[in-house]
Amino acid sequence: MVDNMEIKLTQEATDNILLLQKEYDAVGKGLRFGLTKNGCSGYKYILEFEEKPNTNDVVIDFGEIIIHVSRSHFEKLDGSIIGWKDTLMESGFDISNPQATQPCGCGESINFNKRLV
DSSP, X not given: OOXXXXXXXXXXXXXHHHHHHHHTTOTTOEEEEEEEEOSSSSEEEXXXXXXXXXXXXXXXXXXXXXXXXXXXXXXXXXXXXXEEXXXXXXXXXXXXXXXXXXXXXXXXXXXXXXXXX
16 A cells, blocks of 8 residues: 655755756656665665656656656655755765665665565
């Protein structure tokens, strides 16, 4: 059930998604937010533009930005906040996910409680 689950976007993430849509000729496309089995800890986040959602996706409408999330990933992503970091060392998306455990030292990979795996 996904009715009570949520994903949030910070204003900084929203602003940068809109800029990236223009830069990558993706205005009007949705943003896929998901997971792939990869990385040192087991999973890696996916953030990429796509034309339309898959049939098993939950679609979250933030007005100018539409997020597509696979139902199979939604429980692992519930409560996530998609933010944006901008430092001297790096710029990019910063995901805060209360479901994630065991983050990797590289900062790119995560794992989940056994209940969610």
